[in-house]
Amino acid sequence: MNAGAHQGAGQLRLGVVLTLAMGVGPLVIFTLSSLAPELVVDLSVQRVQLGILATVAYLAAAPLCLMAGPVLRWLHPTTVLLILFGLAAIALALIGGARSWWWLCSAAFLSGVVQSMSNPVTNLLMSTTPVRRRGSLMGVKQAGVQMGQLCAGIVALAALLVSWRAAALATVPICLLGLVLTLGLRRTHGPPTVVSVGPRGLPRAAWWLFAYSFFVAIAVQASNVYLPLFATDRIGLTSAVAGSTMTLIGLLGIASRIGWGRASDGARPASSSLRILAGTSLLAAGIFGLANATGNPVVLWTGVVVHAAGAIAANVVIIHALITIVRPEQVAAASGYQALAQYLGFAVGPLSFGLLVDRADGYAVGWCLVAMGYVMALTIARFAAIDR
Template identity: 35%
Template sequence: MTVNSTPQTADPAVSRPVSKSLVPLLTGGMGLSMLVLYTIGALGPSIIDDLGISRSRLGLLPAVAFGTATVLSLYAGHLTDLVGGRRAFIVLTALIGADFALLAAGHGYPMLLVALVLAGVPQALANPSTNKLIAAHLPPQRRALAIGIKQSGAPLAALIAGLSLPALAHALSWRTAILLVVPIALLASVAAAATLPRDQAPTGPRVLSLPAAPNAATRWLMAYSLCVGCGLASLSTYLPLYAHQRLGMGEQQAGALISAIGLSGIITRVLWARFSSRLSDIPSSLLVLAVAALGFAVLIPAATHGTWLVWIGALGLGGSAAAANAVSMIAVTKGRGFGQTGHASALVSMGFFAGFVAGPIAFGLLADGRAGFGGGWTLVCAVFLAALLCARAGRVTLRASA
């Protein structure tokens, strides 16, 4: 089977005034859905010291969350098309509150794993539900910027996590710091129920089904997202630990590296979204981002010769690798050959999440072995190189189908 390539059109609701809370809420929801990754990264030194676990077991924590998200992404797109973006978004924000409560309350490593399995559910729903709401309630000329802004929610979460969580963990405890997320997520769920536009009646099949097999356009974008996700998850999970253990930084300073990624990611996701909306050749944007990510990734292991290099690397990777997912979502939402928004978003997100599973596990095993952190950073450079090759293949595929 092939994915329906009919361009997406806005729902009739786009002709009506849209709540001013739409884009801010979607931005917050995207940030909350990814916050667990940045929480594990920012609090990694505290978690390892408290539980006495290895680097590879730390990497397993975000991996199980994104493993769940990868599997559920097979159904999340159609589920969102079936129940509506608004309902899916309300559910995902409520689940985030429940998940962080469980994460804070659970004692011992096995309970953390259970909590992170649950965290995969809102992650799977995040892109399909937010993209569905944008496609349904905003006109085409406003969608690219809206996508860029709401995708900046993830680096915004990184910025907040890196600045606040290590300090809160030092003053209180890392579990108490996590618990503070719960009321924020529940408030977002209530606000969504009160202000988001009502869902329209579904037009597709009423029976939940797997997405159609991806076409060529979707396949290369999934492969690209897999590679970028692998590198970005490794970076977000292990950069503070590397800075603390190998570069001698304090826990709060090491955690601030996550904020550096987030700060540059916020700015560049919005800028790239505005720029890419004017391009007919989106793979060119993705190619540039992959080249930049590879160049900045090389600076991280070189930071043993000067810690200032790790800050440049973090800022650069936030502006390249962290921005790539926003450009991928613009490609999906523009609907040129990728099929229905919900299904296509879920398939591309599945590739991205699969990278978030593989990256931290592989990096952790390398870091615990003879290769050490150097082997882990070599892996990160290799997957960004693979992303570059995927983007080149995407340019050829889309030109051939034009």
């Protein structure tokens, strides 16, 4: 094999590994969400407890994000990836073998550990690639999250043919594939330079991006966690059809993230893209509110499409803008701060949504919460100095 073909194969392997690494942590939470109707019946999980599972994951992830810089100075990035794939496999196995809500909590906690490092380590490895390709690679990498969402939707459908436990366990080989492919990266990718960066060492624009991440995360994760249950409770869909909302979001989200990643390689300012994404996401929240008021499944599916086109793609633009703003040696630490903001939002969103829905005994107030998150993000994108 000539040098060009060998380099191309190495880049392909890197792209696949980065995509899988971004997908396996969220896959745990998405699987819990897509199986929510079965978990409510078989394990007596309450609606608010579903939100707590997501909160457990992201409260675990949030403080660990701040360890990204030190960990990646101490361990080779591929070693970190091997650990993450192993922990994700254990988490998915815990779901399949769950005997109580506490088993699910353990799986959620491990998911949080995996997600705390997935963005920093993958961003660090991606920063070694040519600048002209970073937007496209970023879109593919971040599409791994939606691939996890797609897989979770397939889990819900597979649960009709086998038990939900077997369907959950069938996802474990995805993590094993990541382990095998990662073993080949050490020969082709040396450890990039990592430096410690305090909060004051980052540009002000980076902190506006962190704030935008926080508010979008509140709304996105509240929507993702509760959509299947909303579809059964309010719209009247069966468990399998409700779970397929995850499948559709996953499919459309993959295309959305890849498309916005390619667009990020162009000349459009990040603030302009973020305004469009926040506005589209706000429209999706309004459509979900309309679906709640009418009980119309067509309105629900329309909201799912708009949600996938807007909110799901936001993280691609955020991270691409971030690694453009900061210096290469700051990427790991800056990614840790961004992940902290995002996971705090992920923790707040589902728990708040669940508490509001239980208190009001209806979903209207929950969709108002989602809309407010997007309003805050839109305000930041409109008035903050993100592009400099």
